[in-house]
Amino acid sequence: MAINASTKDLVSGGLFVAAGSYFALEALNYDTGTPFRMGPGFMPLLLGGVLVLLGLAVAATGIGKPDKEEQLAPSWRAIVLILGAVAFFGATIRGLGFVPVVLITAFASAMASRLNAPLFSALLAVGLTVLCTLIFKIGLGIGVPLVGPWLGQ
Template identity: 30%
Template sequence: MQPDQTVVERDGSHLPLGIFCVLLGTAALWVAQDYDTGTFISMGPGFFPKAVSGLLILMGIVILLLRGRDRPAAEQDARDTPPLAASLRIIGSVTASIIVFAAALMPLGLPFSTFVMVAIAGLGHSGSRPSTILLTAAALAILATVLFAWLLGLQIPVLPEGLR
Protein backbone atom coordinates (compact mmCIF):
# COMPACT_ATOMS: atom_id res chain seq x y z
CA MET A 1 0.00 0.00 0.00
CA GLN A 2 1.38 3.38 -0.97
CA PRO A 3 1.51 6.18 1.54
CA ASP A 4 -1.44 8.44 0.93
CA GLN A 5 0.09 11.87 0.27
CA THR A 6 -3.24 13.64 0.13
CA VAL A 7 -4.03 13.15 3.81
CA VAL A 8 -2.92 16.15 5.77
CA GLU A 9 -2.23 15.43 9.40
CA ARG A 10 -4.62 17.73 11.06
CA ASP A 11 -3.94 17.06 14.69
CA GLY A 12 -0.59 15.31 14.70
CA SER A 13 -1.52 13.36 17.83
CA HIS A 14 -0.32 10.12 16.27
CA LEU A 15 3.31 11.20 16.65
CA PRO A 16 3.57 11.50 20.47
CA LEU A 17 1.15 8.57 20.94
CA GLY A 18 3.10 6.28 18.63
CA ILE A 19 6.40 7.24 20.24
CA PHE A 20 4.89 6.77 23.71
CA CYS A 21 3.68 3.25 22.84
CA VAL A 22 7.02 2.26 21.31
CA LEU A 23 9.04 3.66 24.22
CA LEU A 24 6.81 2.19 26.93
CA GLY A 25 6.70 -1.18 25.16
CA THR A 26 10.49 -1.19 24.83
CA ALA A 27 10.95 -0.31 28.50
CA ALA A 28 8.48 -3.03 29.55
CA LEU A 29 10.23 -5.53 27.32
CA TRP A 30 13.58 -4.57 28.84
CA VAL A 31 12.29 -5.01 32.41
CA ALA A 32 10.71 -8.34 31.45
CA GLN A 33 13.91 -9.82 30.03
CA ASP A 34 14.71 -11.55 33.33
CA TYR A 35 11.28 -13.17 33.59
CA ASP A 36 11.17 -16.78 32.47
CA THR A 37 9.35 -17.05 29.13
CA GLY A 38 8.45 -20.73 28.97
CA THR A 39 6.44 -21.94 25.99
CA PHE A 40 2.93 -21.15 24.77
CA ILE A 41 1.61 -24.36 26.34
CA SER A 42 3.59 -24.00 29.52
CA MET A 43 3.89 -20.24 29.99
CA GLY A 44 6.39 -18.78 32.39
CA PRO A 45 5.82 -15.49 34.17
CA GLY A 46 7.58 -13.72 31.29
CA PHE A 47 5.48 -14.91 28.37
CA PHE A 48 2.56 -12.54 28.77
CA PRO A 49 4.65 -9.44 29.61
CA LYS A 50 6.90 -9.97 26.60
CA ALA A 51 3.99 -10.64 24.25
CA VAL A 52 2.03 -7.61 25.47
CA SER A 53 5.08 -5.30 25.30
CA GLY A 54 5.85 -6.52 21.81
CA LEU A 55 2.29 -5.93 20.65
CA LEU A 56 2.27 -2.47 22.23
CA ILE A 57 5.42 -1.60 20.25
CA LEU A 58 3.75 -2.97 17.13
CA MET A 59 0.65 -0.84 17.69
CA GLY A 60 2.88 2.18 18.23
CA ILE A 61 4.55 1.56 14.87
CA VAL A 62 1.16 1.07 13.16
CA ILE A 63 -0.08 4.35 14.64
CA LEU A 64 3.04 6.15 13.42
CA LEU A 65 2.69 4.64 9.93
CA LEU A 66 -1.00 5.51 9.63
CA ARG A 67 -0.21 9.16 10.40
CA GLY A 68 -3.65 9.94 11.75
CA ARG A 69 -5.61 8.22 9.01
CA ASP A 70 -6.99 5.73 11.52
CA ARG A 71 -9.32 8.39 12.87
CA PRO A 72 -12.69 9.13 11.29
CA ALA A 73 -12.41 12.35 9.32
CA ALA A 74 -15.44 13.93 10.95
CA GLU A 75 -13.77 13.81 14.31
CA GLN A 76 -10.76 15.81 13.18
CA ASP A 77 -12.08 19.13 14.30
CA ALA A 78 -9.38 21.75 14.03
CA ARG A 79 -9.17 23.18 17.51
CA ASP A 80 -6.59 25.78 18.28
CA THR A 81 -4.32 24.68 21.07
CA PRO A 82 -4.10 26.85 24.17
CA PRO A 83 -0.82 28.62 24.88
CA LEU A 84 1.79 26.25 26.20
CA ALA A 85 2.47 28.32 29.31
CA ALA A 86 -1.18 28.18 30.35
CA SER A 87 -1.35 24.41 29.80
CA LEU A 88 1.79 23.90 31.82
CA ARG A 89 0.38 26.02 34.63
CA ILE A 90 -2.76 23.88 34.82
CA ILE A 91 -0.96 20.55 34.61
CA GLY A 92 1.71 21.71 37.03
CA SER A 93 -0.62 23.11 39.66
CA VAL A 94 -3.11 20.23 39.73
CA THR A 95 -0.45 17.51 39.67
CA ALA A 96 1.67 19.33 42.25
CA SER A 97 -1.35 19.79 44.50
CA ILE A 98 -1.94 16.02 44.69
CA ILE A 99 1.74 15.28 45.30
CA VAL A 100 1.99 17.95 47.98
CA PHE A 101 -1.10 16.50 49.69
CA ALA A 102 0.46 13.03 49.75
CA ALA A 103 3.70 14.39 51.15
CA ALA A 104 2.05 16.62 53.74
CA LEU A 105 -0.64 14.26 55.06
CA MET A 106 1.49 12.29 57.52
CA PRO A 107 3.48 15.17 59.05
CA LEU A 108 0.84 17.92 58.91
CA GLY A 109 -2.51 16.16 59.19
CA LEU A 110 -5.66 16.15 57.07
CA PRO A 111 -7.07 19.71 57.37
CA PHE A 112 -3.78 21.43 56.71
CA SER A 113 -2.75 19.24 53.77
CA THR A 114 -6.22 19.56 52.21
CA PHE A 115 -5.94 23.34 52.55
CA VAL A 116 -2.57 23.36 50.81
CA MET A 117 -3.79 20.99 48.08
CA VAL A 118 -6.83 23.09 47.21
CA ALA A 119 -4.83 26.32 47.36
CA ILE A 120 -2.23 24.99 44.91
CA ALA A 121 -4.84 23.43 42.62
CA GLY A 122 -6.74 26.72 42.61
CA LEU A 123 -3.81 28.34 40.78
CA GLY A 124 -4.78 26.23 37.80
CA HIS A 125 -8.06 28.09 37.38
CA SER A 126 -7.21 31.32 35.64
CA GLY A 127 -10.25 33.32 36.69
CA SER A 128 -10.05 32.77 40.46
CA ARG A 129 -9.05 35.53 42.83
CA PRO A 130 -6.57 34.61 45.60
CA SER A 131 -9.10 35.36 48.32
CA THR A 132 -11.66 33.05 46.72
CA ILE A 133 -9.09 30.28 46.43
CA LEU A 134 -8.11 30.60 50.08
CA LEU A 135 -11.73 30.59 51.23
CA THR A 136 -12.50 27.52 49.12
CA ALA A 137 -9.43 25.81 50.54
CA ALA A 138 -10.49 26.56 54.11
CA ALA A 139 -14.03 25.37 53.49
CA LEU A 140 -12.89 22.12 51.87
CA ALA A 141 -10.34 21.49 54.63
CA ILE A 142 -13.18 21.62 57.14
CA LEU A 143 -15.47 19.54 54.92
CA ALA A 144 -12.85 16.81 54.39
CA THR A 145 -12.10 16.60 58.12
CA VAL A 146 -15.73 16.44 59.14
CA LEU A 147 -16.71 13.98 56.41
CA PHE A 148 -13.81 11.56 56.42
CA ALA A 149 -12.30 11.76 59.90
CA TRP A 150 -15.45 12.31 61.93
CA LEU A 151 -18.52 11.03 60.10
CA LEU A 152 -16.87 8.08 58.37
CA GLY A 153 -14.31 7.55 61.10
CA LEU A 154 -11.38 6.87 58.76
CA GLN A 155 -8.02 6.50 60.44
CA ILE A 156 -6.49 9.67 59.01
CA PRO A 157 -4.16 11.87 61.05
CA VAL A 158 -5.95 15.12 61.80
CA LEU A 159 -3.50 17.09 63.92
CA PRO A 160 0.07 17.87 62.84
CA GLU A 161 2.66 15.38 64.03
CA GLY A 162 3.94 17.46 66.92
CA LEU A 163 0.48 17.85 68.47
CA ARG A 164 -0.67 14.24 68.27
Protein backbone atom coordinates (compact mmCIF):
# COMPACT_ATOMS: atom_id res chain seq x y z
CA MET A 1 0.00 0.00 0.00
CA ALA A 2 1.41 3.33 -1.04
CA ILE A 3 -0.84 5.40 1.19
CA ASN A 4 -0.29 5.42 4.90
CA ALA A 5 -3.93 5.04 5.91
CA SER A 6 -6.57 2.44 6.61
CA THR A 7 -8.26 1.50 3.36
CA LYS A 8 -11.23 0.24 5.36
CA ASP A 9 -11.73 3.61 7.03
CA LEU A 10 -11.12 5.65 3.88
CA VAL A 11 -13.54 3.60 1.80
CA SER A 12 -16.31 3.35 4.39
CA GLY A 13 -15.92 7.05 5.15
CA GLY A 14 -16.13 7.77 1.44
CA LEU A 15 -19.26 5.66 1.11
CA PHE A 16 -20.90 7.55 3.98
CA VAL A 17 -20.00 10.89 2.41
CA ALA A 18 -21.40 9.77 -0.94
CA ALA A 19 -24.64 8.43 0.52
CA GLY A 20 -25.07 11.45 2.80
CA SER A 21 -24.55 13.90 -0.05
CA TYR A 22 -27.04 12.06 -2.23
CA PHE A 23 -29.75 12.17 0.42
CA ALA A 24 -29.02 15.78 1.38
CA LEU A 25 -28.89 17.07 -2.22
CA GLU A 26 -32.01 15.17 -3.22
CA ALA A 27 -33.76 16.50 -0.09
CA LEU A 28 -33.16 20.06 -1.35
CA ASN A 29 -35.79 19.33 -4.00
CA TYR A 30 -38.41 18.84 -1.30
CA ASP A 31 -40.00 21.42 0.95
CA THR A 32 -37.82 21.92 4.02
CA GLY A 33 -40.46 23.77 6.03
CA THR A 34 -39.76 25.38 9.39
CA PRO A 35 -38.80 23.71 12.66
CA PHE A 36 -42.43 24.30 13.73
CA ARG A 37 -43.91 22.55 10.70
CA MET A 38 -41.18 20.45 9.19
CA GLY A 39 -41.54 19.64 5.55
CA PRO A 40 -40.61 16.36 3.89
CA GLY A 41 -37.09 17.61 3.22
CA PHE A 42 -36.15 18.61 6.76
CA MET A 43 -35.04 15.31 8.29
CA PRO A 44 -33.24 13.91 5.22
CA LEU A 45 -31.34 17.17 4.78
CA LEU A 46 -30.30 17.19 8.42
CA LEU A 47 -29.40 13.49 8.56
CA GLY A 48 -27.66 13.60 5.18
CA GLY A 49 -25.47 16.42 6.50
CA VAL A 50 -24.73 14.45 9.65
CA LEU A 51 -23.78 11.40 7.59
CA VAL A 52 -21.36 13.45 5.48
CA LEU A 53 -19.69 14.73 8.64
CA LEU A 54 -19.52 11.23 10.12
CA GLY A 55 -18.03 9.94 6.89
CA LEU A 56 -15.31 12.60 7.00
CA ALA A 57 -14.62 11.74 10.64
CA VAL A 58 -14.39 8.00 9.86
CA ALA A 59 -11.95 8.70 7.02
CA ALA A 60 -9.91 11.03 9.22
CA THR A 61 -9.49 8.43 11.97
CA GLY A 62 -8.01 6.03 9.44
CA ILE A 63 -5.16 8.31 8.43
CA GLY A 64 -1.82 7.06 9.66
CA LYS A 65 -3.26 3.71 10.73
CA PRO A 66 -2.96 1.26 7.84
CA ASP A 67 -5.00 -1.96 8.07
CA LYS A 68 -3.16 -4.73 9.80
CA GLU A 69 -4.79 -7.85 8.43
CA GLU A 70 -4.99 -8.82 4.78
CA GLN A 71 -8.50 -9.07 3.36
CA LEU A 72 -9.57 -12.17 1.51
CA ALA A 73 -10.21 -11.53 -2.15
CA PRO A 74 -13.91 -11.21 -2.96
CA SER A 75 -15.35 -14.12 -4.92
CA TRP A 76 -16.45 -12.40 -8.13
CA ARG A 77 -18.02 -15.59 -9.29
CA ALA A 78 -20.28 -15.64 -6.23
CA ILE A 79 -21.15 -11.95 -6.52
CA VAL A 80 -22.09 -12.17 -10.19
CA LEU A 81 -23.97 -15.45 -9.92
CA ILE A 82 -25.92 -14.73 -6.75
CA LEU A 83 -26.86 -11.16 -7.63
CA GLY A 84 -27.64 -12.37 -11.13
CA ALA A 85 -29.85 -15.12 -9.75
CA VAL A 86 -31.75 -12.67 -7.57
CA ALA A 87 -32.21 -10.19 -10.42
CA PHE A 88 -33.29 -13.02 -12.73
CA PHE A 89 -35.87 -14.13 -10.18
CA GLY A 90 -37.32 -10.61 -9.98
CA ALA A 91 -37.32 -10.07 -13.73
CA THR A 92 -38.96 -13.34 -14.73
CA ILE A 93 -41.13 -14.55 -11.86
CA ARG A 94 -44.24 -12.97 -13.38
CA GLY A 95 -43.53 -14.19 -16.89
CA LEU A 96 -41.97 -17.64 -16.61
CA GLY A 97 -43.85 -18.88 -13.58
CA PHE A 98 -42.80 -20.58 -10.37
CA VAL A 99 -41.13 -23.84 -11.40
CA PRO A 100 -38.78 -22.65 -14.18
CA VAL A 101 -37.69 -19.55 -12.26
CA VAL A 102 -37.01 -21.43 -9.04
CA LEU A 103 -35.12 -24.14 -10.89
CA ILE A 104 -32.86 -21.70 -12.72
CA THR A 105 -32.35 -19.44 -9.69
CA ALA A 106 -31.37 -22.43 -7.56
CA PHE A 107 -28.96 -23.75 -10.17
CA ALA A 108 -27.30 -20.38 -10.73
CA SER A 109 -26.83 -19.70 -7.03
CA ALA A 110 -25.53 -23.22 -6.39
CA MET A 111 -22.89 -22.64 -9.06
CA ALA A 112 -21.65 -19.66 -7.03
CA SER A 113 -19.67 -22.06 -4.88
CA ARG A 114 -16.38 -23.24 -6.36
CA LEU A 115 -16.94 -26.57 -4.68
CA ASN A 116 -20.21 -27.34 -6.46
CA ALA A 117 -19.90 -29.34 -9.67
CA PRO A 118 -22.57 -28.71 -12.34
CA LEU A 119 -24.17 -32.10 -11.77
CA PHE A 120 -24.41 -31.57 -8.02
CA SER A 121 -25.87 -28.09 -8.58
CA ALA A 122 -28.43 -29.46 -10.99
CA LEU A 123 -29.52 -32.20 -8.58
CA LEU A 124 -29.65 -29.68 -5.74
CA ALA A 125 -31.73 -27.33 -7.89
CA VAL A 126 -34.23 -30.09 -8.69
CA GLY A 127 -34.48 -31.04 -5.02
CA LEU A 128 -34.96 -27.44 -3.91
CA THR A 129 -37.55 -26.83 -6.61
CA VAL A 130 -39.61 -29.80 -5.41
CA LEU A 131 -39.26 -28.61 -1.82
CA CYS A 132 -40.19 -25.00 -2.58
CA THR A 133 -43.14 -26.04 -4.74
CA LEU A 134 -44.43 -28.17 -1.89
CA ILE A 135 -43.95 -25.45 0.72
CA PHE A 136 -44.90 -22.31 -1.14
CA LYS A 137 -47.23 -23.42 -3.90
CA ILE A 138 -49.10 -26.34 -2.34
CA GLY A 139 -48.62 -25.50 1.34
CA LEU A 140 -49.03 -21.72 1.31
CA GLY A 141 -50.78 -21.21 -2.01
CA ILE A 142 -48.54 -18.42 -3.33
CA GLY A 143 -50.30 -16.56 -6.14
CA VAL A 144 -47.81 -17.36 -8.90
CA PRO A 145 -48.71 -19.90 -11.62
CA LEU A 146 -46.49 -22.99 -11.81
CA VAL A 147 -45.69 -22.19 -15.43
CA GLY A 148 -46.12 -18.58 -16.52
CA PRO A 149 -47.68 -16.78 -19.49
CA TRP A 150 -44.38 -16.52 -21.42
CA LEU A 151 -44.37 -20.27 -21.80
CA GLY A 152 -47.77 -20.29 -23.45
CA GLN A 153 -49.83 -21.25 -20.43
